[in-house]
Amino acid sequence: MKPLDSEQTQARHWFGHLRDLICAEFEAIEREAGSDASFDYTAWDRSDPSGEPGGGGVRGVMKGRVFEKVGVNVSTVGGAFEGDFAKSIHGAADDPQFFATGISLVAHMTNPHVPAVHMNCRFLTTTKRWFGGGADLNPPLPYAEDTADFHATLQRACDAHPAGDYPRFSAWAEDYFRIPHRGVNRGVGGIFFDHLEGDFATNFAFVQDVGRAFLDAYPRIVRRRMGEAWTPEDEATMLEWRGRYAEFNLVYDRGTLFGLKTGGNIDAILMSLPPRATWA
Incomplete structure (x- = not known):
């Protein structure tokens, strides 16, 4: 992979720093629940089709009392897109060379009253440069208070x-995080944005605050709900909902496809899948 320029380096450093902040906060929640669970980190390297070094990343996974399974991945990869896949990537149709750095997070919770969540932020370079990402809340048992809190913090x-264009990004999330074959959304939304081009400093400042907003809102919601009692019926609802979440990530999610098409770490790419699910 080519040496990183200043903008690429800044983005990579921020995503790594954000990962550290999030993991520390999630481990603190486990301590509050009387658990000593912590993240296990596994580094991985990538080679592009030519055999040249293509970067890599670190997969972080924790299985605890509150977080049944949470993955927080960071990666920085580069190389060339293969074949027709380049035509589907912004700015890569005429030149398949790319650089990508980002953070990706999915949390599946033990208590059905605590919402699952997804967050991703990324910076890509082809013949163009842009940020993408977002965050969305995925409760098996929705609470209006939690939905309003999550959206207000992101807004x-x-x-x-x-x-930041909240009306546009919120509507984009509603459209993107939808399961067409089920005719339902996979959660209660959030924000989604892509191809955010223009002044790097302006866009980077926004992306950083998206990460900070997630770190503000989600742990607060977890602490609000993690002590709730649940029934076998609540758990059955959660497991059926997780099946739908898995369907979306395997069939429609762009990040899953991007990771598999660019030689990413399979365990890191599929860490978004829940540890248990049912298709009743």
Whole structure:
């Protein structure tokens, strides 16, 4: 992989720093629940089709009392897209060379009253340069208070930046995080954005605040719900909902396809899948 330039380096460092902040906060929640669970980190390397070094990343996974399974991955990869896949990537149709760095997080919770969650932020370079990402809340048993809290926190982050367009990004999340063959959304939304081009500093500041907003909202929601009692019926609802979540990630999710098409670490790519699910 080619040496990183200043913008690529800044983005990579931020995503790694954000990972450390999130993992520390999730481990603190486990301590509060009387668990000594912590993240296990596994580094991986990638080679592009030519055999040249293509970067790599670190897969972090924790299985605890509150977090039944949570994965927080960071990666920085580069090389060339193969074949027709390049035509589907912004700015890569005429030149398949690419660089990508980012963070990806999915948490599946033990208590059905605690919502699962997804968060991803990334910076890509082809013949163009852009940020993408977002966060969405996925409760098996939705609470209006949690949904409003999550959306309000993300909206404040959007409203603080010229690059943040909450109405557009929220509607985009509603459209993207949908399971067409089921005719339902996989959760209660959040924000989703892609191909955020233009001034790097302006867009980078917004992406950083998206990460900070997630770190503000989600742990608060977890602590609000993790002590709730649940029934076998609640758990059955959660497991059936997890089946739908798995369907979306395997059939429609762009990040899954991107990782598999670019030679990413399979365990890291599929860490989004729940540890248990049912198809009743």
